[in-house]
Amino acid sequence: MTISCVLFDLDNTLVGIPNTWNYFDTLIQDVLKMDYSLSIPSIAERNSLWRSGKEYVSILKRWGVIDPNDFWIKFDQRDGIKRKKLIKDGQLILYDDVIPTLKKLNNMGIKTGIVSNTPDFIVDYELDHLNLSSFFDEVLGLGDDQSICKPEPDGINLILDQLKCKPSNAVFIGDSPVDLIAAKRANVIPIFIDRKKKESRKLPLNSETYIKFTDLNQIFDFMEKN
Numbered sequence: 001m002t003i004s005c006v007l008f009d010l011d012n013t014l015v016g017i018p019n020t021w022n023y024f025d026t027l028i029q030d031v032l033k034m035d036y037s038l039s040i041p042s043i044a045e046r047n048s049l050w051r052s053g054k055e056y057v058s059i060l061k062r063w064g065v066i067d068p069n070d071f072w073i074k075f076d077q078r079d080g081i082k083r084k085k086l087i088k089d090g091q092l093i094l095y096d097d098v099i100p101t102l103k104k105l106n107n108m109g110i111k112t113g114i115v116s117n118t119p120d121f122i123v124d125y126e127l128d129h130l131n132l133s134s135f136f137d138e139v140l141g142l143g144d145d146q147s148i149c150k151p152e153p154d155g156i157n158l159i160l161d162q163l164k165c166k167p168s169n170a171v172f173i174g175d176s177p178v179d180l181i182a183a184k185r186a187n188v189i190p191i192f193i194d195r196k197k198k199e200s201r202k203l204p205l206n207s208e209t210y211i212k213f214t215d216l217n218q219i220f221d222f223m224e225k226n
Ligand SMILES: [Mg+2]
Pocket: 009, 010, 011, 012, 013, 174, 175, 176
């Protein structure tokens, strides 16, 4: 096996959002409250939305949202405004290991890509403002079709196609359970990046089924051995 393609998640893998859970949970609540005047579901209910993949339709309908796609339009609008403010205020964190790792991968001729559940326009905005765009061969944010978001494998499959790379020659590096599940489903090697060196979240996969890095530079060791 030779690794010829390294794919990444974006948020909290390359770029850190402070208090991420709170950031996105507040967005859900704002949309329900301010855009739809609906009552706020329990924390467990709200959390279920992030891992739902195609199930989001039934979850949102249960909450009283009649048009689930409209919910994501409203959500993305609010996310866009909030994210631009974070960038403007210098609160988005570009992790130290990102640029050196990307430069080295580029120099080695390894193909690189991003598959993010964040909307395209926010992904592009983040990459531009952090001067990251030029490091990637392909970037895929979420367009209009919410049903292909991770943990569905569609985004990863699409990028592999565009890069003309076989799944067996690719890895996907991400910070969350949906990343690992999507990678598994796409038959690429799932790598969990855990810079805090502790698994604070309950991961859905047996730790034997994914590789764990605490620094992105570990990819080079991994590539040498595989
Ligand atoms: Mg992430």
